[in-house]
Amino acid sequence: MNITVIGSGYVGLVSGTCFSEMGNNVTCVDIDADKIAKLKKGILPIFEPGLEPMVVKNVQNGNLHFTTDLSSVIGNSEIVFIAVGTPMGNDGSADLQYVLAVAKSIGESIQNRIIVVDKSTVPVGTADKVKATIQKELDKRNESIDFDVVSNPEFLKEGAAINDFMKPDRVVVGAESEFAIEKMKQLYAPFTMSHDRFIAMDIRSAEMTKYAANAMLATKISFMNEIANICEKVGADANQVRIGIGSDARIGYSFIYPGCGYGGSCFPKDVKALKKIAEEHNYQAKLITSVEEVNDAQKLVIANKIVTRFGEDLTGKTFGVWGLAFKPGTDDMREAPSIYVIKELIKRGAKIQAYDPKAVEEAKSCYLKEIENIEYVSSKYQAIEKADALVLLTEWKEFRSPDFNEIKTQLNTPVIFDGRNQYHMFNLAAKGFEYYQIGK
Numbered sequence: 001m002n003i004t005v006i007g008s009g010y011v012g013l014v015s016g017t018c019f020s021e022m023g024n025n026v027t028c029v030d031i032d033a034d035k036i037a038k039l040k041k042g043i044l045p046i047f048e049p050g051l052e053p054m055v056v057k058n059v060q061n062g063n064l065h066f067t068t069d070l071s072s073v074i075g076n077s078e079i080v081f082i083a084v085g086t087p088m089g090n091d092g093s094a095d096l097q098y099v100l101a102v103a104k105s106i107g108e109s110i111q112n113r114i115i116v117v118d119k120s121t122v123p124v125g126t127a128d129k130v131k132a133t134i135q136k137e138l139d140k141r142n143e144s145i146d147f148d149v150v151s152n153p154e155f156l157k158e159g160a161a162i163n164d165f166m167k168p169d170r171v172v173v174g175a176e177s178e179f180a181i182e183k184m185k186q187l188y189a190p191f192t193m194s195h196d197r198f199i200a201m202d203i204r205s206a207e208m209t210k211y212a213a214n215a216m217l218a219t220k221i222s223f224m225n226e227i228a229n230i231c232e233k234v235g236a237d238a239n240q241v242r243i244g245i246g247s248d249a250r251i252g253y254s255f256i257y258p259g260c261g262y263g264g265s266c267f268p269k270d271v272k273a274l275k276k277i278a279e280e281h282n283y284q285a286k287l288i289t290s291v292e293e294v295n296d297a298q299k300l301v302i303a304n305k306i307v308t309r310f311g312e313d314l315t316g317k318t319f320g321v322w323g324l325a326f327k328p329g330t331d332d333m334r335e336a337p338s339i340y341v342i343k344e345l346i347k348r349g350a351k352i353q354a355y356d357p358k359a360v361e362e363a364k365s366c367y368l369k370e371i372e373n374i375e376y377v378s379s380k381y382q383a384i385e386k387a388d389a390l391v392l393l394t395e396w397k398e399f400r401s402p403d404f405n406e407i408k409t410q411l412n413t414p415v416i417f418d419g420r421n422q423y424h425m426f427n428l429a430a431k432g433f434e435y436y437q438i439g440k
């Protein structure tokens with residue numbers, strides 16, 4: 001099939017590349033000319049395991065193309081995906097300006113019957129807006145061209161995006177016409193060969209499914225973080241409680257690790273947007289509001305432990321931070337807890353020495369750009385040289401089994417604060433460390 005994917009970020013680039021891997025002829029479009037020029041040379045704008053070789057291979061075999069010019073490819077497309085960002089607007093709602101700008105461009109350049117697929121996470125009712133925007137442009141052009149607007153929310157996880165896309169748990173498609181559903185079924189058939197995972201529904205339910213899924217996962221995280229905070233007060237161990245409750249099949253083990261809160265490009269903005277969607281329909285989403293409040297507080301739990309140990313004024317103290325990305329396997333720092341912890345420590349006069357296997361450039365160029373008193377280093381042990389404590393914030397594998405003798409040699413004082421949402425370090429007290437965790 002001839003496919004166009006508009007927006008070549010985490011979702012657009014992964015989706016486009018995976019569609020091309022299955023033999024489709026795919027063009028990825030972006031307004032960022034620099035990004036497109038680099039992609040044409042095989043240089044990726046993001047780190048995602050396994051993506052680079054797949055892009056290079058499919059560019060070489062002629063299945064994958066990149067352009068900034070939508071009008072030059074739309075005439076040859078059967079399906080056009082919208083995969084641009086829907087960031088948090090000032091009032092917490094999803095900012096639809098990029099989605100609607102793309103819809104306008106589609107309306108200006110559409111030449112033949114196409115299916116427009118909304119893959120961006122968008123509030124219920126957005127497909128209607130996309131449809132109206134395209135139609136308005138067609139009316140201006142005095143053209144009558146059939147098109148469908150379909151909702152196909154994306155559920156991939158950064159760090160495991162290729163696997164998630166190639167072997168999805170489900171493919172949700174909300175559509176009005178049988179034609180669109182059949183076409184989408186054909187497109188996704190190679191990804192759902194082992195058993196049928198294609199779920200067709202109405203458009204609004206598909207749009208809502210994505211928010212409901214993210215809100216459910218965020219709720220599990222905030223729930224467990226709240227339990228962990230109570231465990232600390234009552235002298236229980238949240239990790240043992242996690243194992244105790246996870247064994248109940250109705251609860252399960254996934255997403256119940258206590259930690260320093262959820263971050264990333266999706267949960268924070270989608271939880272906020274869902275709250276806003278409810279408000280706009282005169283419903284106060286009390287549970288969703290609490291999920292967000294618990295998470296906001298949780299991002300500072302590690303900083304609070306540091307203050308309790310070292311005092312309110314951290315002038316003259318240096319902290320070695322391991323992990324900046326919001327989770328392992330990605331360089332994405334959007335809403336990463338590390339941003340909040342580091343800012344809080346620096347505000348109190350501390351110095352930071354930071355290391356991350358992939359996210360240092362993101363931190364330097366964007367998320368911690370304005371922050372002074374932070375030094376980026378290229379190895380984890382360099383980060384703790386003469387530091388007063390090690391602060392662990394991302395569960396990268398290389399932090400799981402470090403050389404504790406080396407850590408002790410480098411640190412001024414053998415103190416470790418562990419904000420990761422998995423417990424990997426065993427009996428550090430016996431090794432002579434002061435070890436602070438979440439939920440214990």
Ligand SMILES: NC(=O)c1ccc[n+]([C@@H]2O[C@H](COP(=O)([O-])OP(=O)(O)OC[C@H]3O[C@@H](n4cnc5c(N)ncnc54)[C@H](O)[C@@H]3O)[C@@H](O)[C@H]2O)c1
Nearest residue numbers: 007008009010011030031032084085086098120121154158
């Ligand atoms: N990142 C994830 O893990 C993930 C997972 C599921 C769903 N989503 C959703 O997918 C959507 C995209 O997220 P992302 O993380 O890929 O965003 P991103 O910021 O990584 O990428 C968006 C891209 O769109 C481009 N763009 C913006 N306006 C454009 C226009 N008019 N024409 C062409 N390109 C344009 C930008 O230059 C950028 O490259 C969001 O709605 C997000 O909520 C993201």
